[in-house]
Amino acid sequence: MAKQVNVFLDNRPGRLKSVAEVLAQNNINVRTMTLNDRGEYGLMKLIVDKPEKAYLALSEKHFACALKDILAILVEDKPGSFFKIATVFFKHNINILDAYGYVVESGKEAVLCIEVKDIPKIKEIVEKEGFKILEEDQLHEL
Amino acid sequence: MEIAYWNKEIETIDRDSLKHLQLKYLKETIGYALRTSLYKKRLQKAGITSPDDIKSLDDLKRIPFTTKDDLRESYPRGLLAVDIGDVIRIHTSSGTTGTPTVIYHTQQDLNNWTELLARCIIATGATRNDVFQNMMSYGLFTGGLGLHYGAEAVGMMVIPAGGGNTRRQIKLMKDFRTSVIHITPSYALHIASKLEEFGVSLNELALRKAYLGAEPYSENTRRKIEDLLRIDVYNSYGLSEMNGPGVSFECVYKCGMHTWEDNYILEVIDPKSGENLDDGEEGELVFTTLRRQATPLLRYRSRDLAYILPGDCECKRTHRRLSRITGRTDDMLIINGVNVFPSQIEEVIMQFPEVGHNYQIYIDKQENLDKLIVKVEIYSKLFTGDLAELEALKRRIKDELRASIVINPTVELHEPGSLPVFEGKAQRVVDKRPAL
Numbered sequence: 001m002a003k004q005v006n007v008f009l010d011n012r013p014g015r016l017k018s019v020a021e022v023l024a025q026n027n028i029n030v031r032t033m034t035l036n037d038r039g040e041y042g043l044m045k046l047i048v049d050k051p052e053k054a055y056l057a058l059s060e061k062h063f064a065c066a067l068k069d070i071l072a073i074l075v076e077d078k079p080g081s082f083f084k085i086a087t088v089f090f091k092h093n094i095n096i097l098d099a100y101g102y103v104v105e106s107g108k109e110a111v112l113c114i115e116v117k118d119i120p121k122i123k124e125i126v127e128k129e130g131f132k133i134l135e136e137d138q139l140h141e142l
Numbered sequence: 143m144e145i146a147y148w149n150k151e152i153e154t155i156d157r158d159s160l161k162h163l164q165l166k167y168l169k170e171t172i173g174y175a176l177r178t179s180l181y182k183k184r185l186q187k188a189g190i191t192s193p194d195d196i197k198s199l200d201d202l203k204r205i206p207f208t209t210k211d212d213l214r215e216s217y218p219r220g221l222l223a224v225d226i227g228d229v230i231r232i233h234t235s236s237g238t239t240g241t242p243t244v245i246y247h248t249q250q251d252l253n254n255w256t257e258l259l260a261r262c263i264i265a266t267g268a269t270r271n272d273v274f275q276n277m278m279s280y281g282l283f284t285g286g287l288g289l290h291y292g293a294e295a296v297g298m299m300v301i302p303a304g305g306g307n308t309r310r311q312i313k314l315m316k317d318f319r320t321s322v323i324h325i326t327p328s329y330a331l332h333i334a335s336k337l338e339e340f341g342v343s344l345n346e347l348a349l350r351k352a353y354l355g356a357e358p359y360s361e362n363t364r365r366k367i368e369d370l371l372r373i374d375v376y377n378s379y380g381l382s383e384m385n386g387p388g389v390s391f392e393c394v395y396k397c398g399m400h401t402w403e404d405n406y407i408l409e410v411i412d413p414k415s416g417e418n419l420d421d422g423e424e425g426e427l428v429f430t431t432l433r434r435q436a437t438p439l440l441r442y443r444s445r446d447l448a449y450i451l452p453g454d455c456e457c458k459r460t461h462r463r464l465s466r467i468t469g470r471t472d473d474m475l476i477i478n479g480v481n482v483f484p485s486q487i488e489e490v491i492m493q494f495p496e497v498g499h500n501y502q503i504y505i506d507k508q509e510n511l512d513k514l515i516v517k518v519e520i521y522s523k524l525f526t527g528d529l530a531e532l533e534a535l536k537r538r539i540k541d542e543l544r545a546s547i548v549i550n551p552t553v554e555l556h557e558p559g560s561l562p563v564f565e566g567k568a569q570r571v572v573d574k575r576p577a578l
């Protein structure tokens with residue numbers, strides 16, 4: 001299963017840089033990230049090439065962080081592709097907690113990362129609908 | 143100026159007669175105290191086994207002080223001096239660690255309390271023709287009910303508005319021609335600042351007096367509120383252990399609060415040595431109830447610092463006047479008129495394994511009202527990375543705090559190790575409020 005690194009951050013100058021610094025020092029490549037702003041704090045979600053290593057490095061520096069399973073869905077990078085997968089979510093009444101994506105190769109491949117409650121069940125549904133779900137290693141071979 | 147009295151004989155009694163009265167009532171109080179488990183032991187140790195062992199007011203010094211801890215440890219019935227069937231009301235307040243304290247009242251206790259407030263109200267020049275809007279909280283908190291009964295006894299039309307809901311307060315003031323309000327100083331400032339917003343001008347109001355209590359404030363703030371609302375402001379002092387409001391109150395001369403010495407023996411002591419201080423010297427206020435049957439308290443240490451103003455008052459009342467409260471001997475906070483101890487907040491926070499042991503209590507002003515922010519750190523080992531869980535945690539801490547301290551705080555989550563580390567509890571409190 002693909003992994004995402006969640007980091008709890010105070011909402012004040014310099015915190016983002018501190019995380020980035022730890023990742024850089026440990027030679028970790030960030031594929032994409034999002035930040036949920038909740039006022040005094042934010043929750044940062046990272047897709048990196050070495051999530052376990054990132055988690056350990058950040059923990060060692062006393063960041064409150066966690067590894068979370070997500071579904072990384074391979075989609076085509078073209079018009080209508082998002083509509084296709086959104087239709088699948090709608091059809092099966094899938095509740096998305098958070099979602100974000102990134103392009104792997106322009107015009108060809110993109111990855112849609114989704115957070116859901118019941119990962120194995122949703123994985124099965126999405127795969128049955130003909131989509132490829134990427135495992136952790138596959139995600140970083142792209 | 144013509145001075146009005148509620149009970150002229152007692153209010154202007156000469157000091158010698160007052161002392162005789164105090165001795166008589168002190169003996170009665172000792173009689174009641176000997177029926178409580180706490181005092182029975184304590185008084186016996188001091189060689190007092192009957193009211194007749196008290197020969198003069200000086201004998202009071204043989205009795206040890208009573209503290210808030212004594213009240214907590216005596217909860218719920220250790221200080222009850224009458225048959226429970228004779229009790230008609232209780233008031234409780236939370237202690238420093240969440241263990242409450244309780245004061246019982248008989249019918250006569252409440253009658254006495256009501257009389258004191260009637261005296262206070264009349265002393266400010268208010269009359270039965272005034273309309274009294276009580277903006278203090280009702281319920282277990284003594285601020286609301288105390289003044290309520292006093293105002294009814296005077297014959298005022300009472301609007302039991304309680305605290306909060308500024309729009310409704312202003313509408314009530316306008317619609318019913320409110321002339322006297324009972325309010326905290328910060329809420330008075332808040333209301334003054336909101337009149338324009340709600341489209342009400344001072345000319346549409348009939349306001350002429352305000353009784354301010356429950357929070358310390360300065361002479362400058364009194365003048366500010368008097369100017370903003372074009373009224374007279376009178377200072378009020380009380381503490382829940384001594385019934386609540388009505389212990390000390392200003393008369394029309396607004397130069398210190400007359401303390402009703404036929405109901406309370408007031409001592410000012412050096413908080414360190416416990417020695418009695420002279421009038422004019424600042425120290426801790428110590429009270430002995432003289433007219434309370436159900437819960438007599440002997441030499442109760444209020445933890446409030448103030449001094450007695452020497453000299454006579456032009457109003458001819460002989461009951462000595464108390465200065466403004468100048469401070470506290472403990473770390474109690476007063477937030478929008480409610481007493482809060484940092485330890486109460488700490489106790490709540492420590493129930494949550496998801497947060498660390500470091501926290502900060504931050505208090506500031508927002509639109510003249512106190513704003514309490516409780517900052518806690520996330521505990522790394524129990525961090526799941528789930529946003530919904532974080533928000534739920536915040537809500538749970540907020541709900542528990544509200545239930546414990548009766549104030550609605552803002553709870554903030556912070557990174558582990560991000561809050562300053564302090565040695566003592568008091569240092570965890572950051573009070574950004576400008577002094578009132």
Ligand SMILES: [Zn+2]
Nearest residue numbers: 393455457459
């Ligand atoms: Zn006077």
